[in-house]
Structure formats: C-alpha cells, structure tokens
C-alpha cells in the first residue's frame with residue numbers, strides 16, 4: 001500500500017530533478033484505472049500523469065515508484081522529440097530517470 005502523499009513526493013522529486021521547468025505538470029489519482037498502472041498524457045497544452053489507485057493499494061512502494069518514473073520518462077521523451085513510445089530512445093530515457101527500461105515490469109503500464 002502506497003499513499004497519495006508518497007506518490008506525490010516521488011513525482012515532485014522526479015519533476016524537480018528531470019523537468020525543473022515543467023512543475024506545472026499535474027499528477028492525478030484515478031480509482032477507475034484498472035487495466036494500466038499509470039499513464040502519461042502527452043499533449044503539449046495539457047501534460048499530466050495519472051496513477052491507478054488500485055495499483056497503489058495492491059503493490060509495493062518500489063513497484064509504484066517504478067510506474068511513476070516510467071511515466072516521467074514518457075514526459076521527458078515527449079518534451080525532447082515530440083513523441084514517445086517504448087523504443088530504444090525511450091528506454092535510454094527510462095534508464096536516465098531510474099525506471100526499468102521496459103514497457104511493463106509488473107503488469108501493464110502505458
């Protein structure tokens with residue numbers, strides 16, 4: 001079980017470290033998000049990250065932290081090149097931000 005406060009702290013720390021000029025990016029918690037652990041909304045006008053509450057309830061701190069960093073890697077990748085997927089460019093960014101460089105470590109995350 002990981003709390004919203006813990007997840008917010010992981011998120012804020014990663015934004016501060018990797019995207020200090022993008023502190024306006026919001027983090028949302030979604031109780032209806034079941035098929036994915038988290039997702040990043042990659043829209044120039046409205047970048048945000050959504051985290052699944054059921055993932056936070058069921059999984060460990062390390063697993064949830066990896067999901068947050070996975071989504072941060074998508075944001076960094078998107079800001080740098082205007083798109084993001086799970087290719088080798090994104091995998092290098094994932095390593096840079098400290099996320100496991102794969103699409104799904106524990107379940108699915110987009």
Ligand SMILES: [Zn+2]
Nearest residue numbers: 070103109110
């Ligand atoms: Zn992904």
